[in-house]
Amino acid sequence: MxxxxxxxxxxxxxxxxxxxxxxxxxxxxxxxxxxxxxxxxxxxxxxxxxxxxxxxxxxxxxxxxxxxxxxxxxxxxxxxxxxxxxxxxxxxxxxxxxxxxxxxxxxxxxxxxxxxxxxxxxxxxxxxxxxxxxxxxxxxxxxxxxxxxxxxxxxxxxxxxxxxxxxxxxxxxxxxxxxxxxxxxxxxxxxxxDEYEHIDAMVNRAKDEKEDYIKEVSTSLHYKMEEMELPCDIKGRYKQHYSIYQKMISQNLDFDEVYDIIAFRIILDTVPQCYAAMGAIHSMWKPIYYKIKDYIGNPKPNMYQSIHTTVIGPKGERVEIQIRTREMDRIAESGIAAHWSYKEGTHIDENTGEMFAWIRNLVENQENFNDPDEFLENVRIDLYPDEIYVITPAGEIKTLPRGATPVDFAYLIHTEVGAECTGAKVNGKIVPLAHELKTGDTVEIITTKGHTPSPDWLTFVKTVKARTKIRGLINAREKERSYSLGREMCEKLFRKKNQNFNALIKSGHIGEVADTFGFKSVDDLIAHVGFGKLTPMQVLNKALPNLEKEGKEEEEAILPKSAGNRSKKSDTGIIVKGLNDVLVKFSKCCNPLPGDPITGYITQGQGVTIHRKNCINVLKMSPERLIDVQWSGEYHDSYPASIRIKTDDRFGLLADIALVITKNNANILNAKTDTSDTGVAMFYFTIMVESSSQLRKIMSALRRVKKVTEVKRVVRHE
CATH class of the missing domain: 1.10.3210.10 (Hypothetical protein af1432)
Structure with a gap:
């Protein structure tokens, strides 16, 4: 201690x-x-x-x-x-x-x-x-x-x-x-x-095989630096388990295909020595040109500076080398803490303050979020800083997250430019709005006066600003339509009951109802009726409680027949917050399982569709139509889940896979196999499981089957 x-x-x-x-x-x-x-x-x-x-x-x-x-x-x-x-x-x-x-x-x-x-x-x-x-x-x-x-x-x-x-x-x-x-x-x-233990075992095995190789590369680097009169420290290190795992997942690689589990670092005294060292290394071994990154001339926003290069080293193996000064090495480990030392007290110098302008942007981007899930999602987007640098037609350099599109660039320039964006040129050529930008691209936006964003943009934009502004405009349009529909529905039902909805608004009765349901205004209450989150009968019963008994009979008469017994939580395993007797169905686009974070989407007259929260289609939906749902803890049933298994073909493989699935108490609903000419087999299974945790357990067991190289959860395979 x-x-x-x-x-x-x-x-x-x-x-x-x-x-x-x-x-x-x-x-x-x-x-x-x-x-x-x-x-x-x-x-x-x-x-x-x-x-x-x-x-x-x-x-x-x-x-x-x-x-x-x-x-x-x-x-x-x-x-x-x-x-x-x-x-x-x-x-x-x-x-x-x-x-x-x-x-x-x-x-x-x-x-x-x-x-x-x-x-x-x-x-x-x-x-x-x-x-x-x-x-x-x-x-x-x-x-x-x-x-x-x-x-x-x-x-x-x-x-x-x-x-x-x-x-x-x-x-x-x-x-x-x-x-x-x-x-x-x-x-x-x-x-x-399971994945950690697998990579740990592979790294330990690789260490035994790589020790001689590390010595060989280090010795060659030492001799070259001495020859060039560049005094330095040279370190060889194994990459983290997690970064190896991330590379395997993002690039769909097996462990043996991850070439850079070892990285070398050369630490020198001055910036000119760093560039001289890079030239010396490139004279020894052939560089891979697209792997050269100069973060000394173009530092990262978190102050990180280093030259990265990857070369074809001894025995034809790729070698990743980082080159930096001692001060850069200190900042690379300590970051902002290196600038917030005892010497500086409560003062951050101007340059450091500019480098951390992203903190101010983070605050500004998160000011107007009421939905905690949306807030957390956007913070995560803001926190992953894998950046690209693109150029405006006037020659200004702009920073965007990797994967950003012309729409993100347009919103970065100005909100109005983003909203009215109808086309883009990258390096002088017309590209689709979903085109992924790359460092060095010159981007020009084409606008059309009066144009408004498309919901489809939400499926490809990468910046929080773009996503927030697009959703805001779409929500405004949706709210306007839903308000009109909600008012029409309320007026119609109130007329049936010989009541005047507009008069009740003027008298303040509907305002009291809005307060009871927690809405800021009567307009919000009416819009939620149009969205389907409230029924006109619920509004009537709150406004005129004496009509409740009669209202219940009327409600039963106007509810869809399909929303009868099928909607009970005991039949679906789903509890819908604030709504009873509503039709519930599961989306086929993401196949949610008990244990998955889920959300519901209301469609007027068609009940609630259950999606996984990270489903790509949820991004396109109006947040106003999303409703809180949860799995019923008392409910136990089987749900279909689809998985894809990539393997090298061998005798008896299908039987071994089927045995693992049945041993884990899951039934196979259907199976399909595709085998390529090269002997790579793809198995698609739809299995019945009780929860996402059971599915993860099965997938983990399948990864241990001999010759299985990948197991993924996928959309149902027809």
């Missing part, structure tokens, strides 16, 4: 003049208010803030940050208040502690809403004082190191997934790669244990 003296010793090494009194006082206060509290590991709770403070001391942060780290949980977990912290330790420490404090004590409708609001608060605080997120990252890092003490695997997996989705990308965005790498490795172990 870390001791306070360890932290004080670390601070004294890099800042001999530091005023350690505030650290001592923070330690004593934290020990007093946390007294009696115990971690899941059985250690005193104080061990956690001590570990977090040590991580920040290792980052060489100022004493205010480290004092805040010792106090970061006191507002959330003890009777202490922000005012107490401010009185004892000053406004700076209190501001940081308040920014780090989670909102778990506040009432939220669900876990996603809590996570979204906590993250939103952290982003706002981060824009104001970057130290907030540095403590948050250190807090998460220690919690991940002790994740084994959580006894429930599903809890471990949920925390690990959140780490992969949010915290590791934030660490990468801030350039703190040692934190990012450790978070990813631990999270990978808990989210995909």
């Amino acid at each position: 870390i001791r306070i003296t360890d932290i004080l010793d670390t601070i004294s090494e890099y800042n001999p003049d530091a005023d350690l009194d505030i650290i001592d006082r923070a330690y004593v206060y934290s020990a007093r208010v946390h007294e009696g509290q115990v971690r899941l590991s059985g250690e005193p709770y104080l061990s956690h803030p001590l570990e977090v403070a040590q991580i920040l001391a290792d980052m060489r942060l100022d004493v205010e940050s480290i004092a805040a780290a010792l106090l970061h949980d006191v507002i959330e977990d003890t009777p202490a208040t922000k005012e107490d912290i401010q009185d004892l330790f000053g406004p700076g420490v209190a501001h940081i502690v308040e920014g780090v404090t989670k909102l778990s004590a506040l009432p939220f409708s669900n876990k996603a809403a809590q996570q979204a609001e906590s993250l939103r608060k952290m982003i706002l605080a981060m824009a104001d004082d970057i130290r907030v997120v540095l403590i948050k990252l250190a807090d998460r890092l220690h919690n991940m190191r002790t994740l084994k003490y959580h006894k429930k695997p599903e809890k471990q997996a949920a925390i690990a997934q959140e780490t992969l989705d949010i915290y590791a990308p934030i660490a990468a965005r801030l350039g703190i790669f040692w934190v990012k790498n450790e978070l990813e490795e631990i999270a990978f172990f808990y989210t995909l244990p």
Whole structure:
């Protein structure tokens, strides 16, 4: 266990003049208010803030940050208040502690809403004082190191997934790669244990085979650098398990096809030496031209600088080499923390502030989201910074995420340009609007006055700004139509009951109904009737309760007959929030299973269709027609799921695959096989399973079958 003296010793090494009194006082206060509290590991709770403070001391942060780290949980977990912290330790420490404090004590409708609001608060605080997120990252890092003490695997997996989705990308965005790498490795172990163990075994096997090769490449590099009089350090390292896994998935490779599990790093004194070293390496081994990336001349937004080159090395194997100065190497590991040291206090210099303009953009892009799932999705998009650099016709360089399209570029220029975009030229040639831009492209947008965005754009745009603006315009159009429909439906039903809907609006009765249902205005209430989220009868019953009995009879008469017994949760396993007796059907585009995150889409008169939340078609849908749904915990039945298995053909393979499926208590609904001339076989199975966890277990078992190279969940194969 870390001791306070360890932290004080670390601070004294890099800042001999530091005023350690505030650290001592923070330690004593934290020990007093946390007294009696115990971690899941059985250690005193104080061990956690001590570990977090040590991580920040290792980052060489100022004493205010480290004092805040010792106090970061006191507002959330003890009777202490922000005012107490401010009185004892000053406004700076209190501001940081308040920014780090989670909102778990506040009432939220669900876990996603809590996570979204906590993250939103952290982003706002981060824009104001970057130290907030540095403590948050250190807090998460220690919690991940002790994740084994959580006894429930599903809890471990949920925390690990959140780490992969949010915290590791934030660490990468801030350039703190040692934190990012450790978070990813631990999270990978808990989210995909089978895949982790498989890659771990392959890497260990490869290490035995590669040791001589590493020595050979290192020796050749040393000789060449000496010959060129370029004093340097040369390091060879194995890539993380998680980055190897990501490459295997994204490029559809087997482990043996991942050529760059080893990367070499050459660290020199000056920038000219870096370019000289690259020239020397290219004179030794043939470079792969499209793999040369100059992040020294064109640094990444997180301040990362390095030259990357991949060459055909000894024995014809590809070798990845990174070339950088010692200062660049320090920043590559520490990122923003290297610029937020004890020497600079609360000041970030102008250049660093400009480099982190993305934080301000992150705040601006997230200001108007009410849906927590949409908010979290957009934060994730903003946090993955794999960028390209494109050029305007005037010669300005613009930064976009990899995979961005001319529509993203148009919205980056101006919202109006995006909305009226009808065509684009890339390097002088007309391209489709879904065309993926590449670094170096010159992009020109063609606009048409009065044009409005198409819902199809949502399937290919990559930036949050474009997606938000497109959805906003589509929602406005949809709301206008739904308002007209809702008003017509209400007026029609109220007339049948000899009531005047418009008069009830003027009298304020319908306004009271809107308040009861939680709508901001009568117009919102009417629009939701048009969307299908409320029935006119529900509005009537709230406005005129005495007509309720008669209304129920009328409601039964106008409901679709198909929405009878089939819609009960016992028949579908689905609970639809706020609606009873509604027809429920499952989409065929994504085949949701119990355990999958799901959402419902309302179609007027046709009930609710259930989709997986990450279904591509959900992106095209009006968010106003989406409704909260959940799996019924009491319901157990089998659902169809489709998988594709890629294999090298061998005798008895089909029988082995079928045996694995049946051993895991799943029935095979249908099967199809395609075998190519090269001996690669594709098996398509539709199987009946009770949950997504059962499906994952089956897929994991199938990956261990001899000659199976890939197992994927797919849309139902006809």
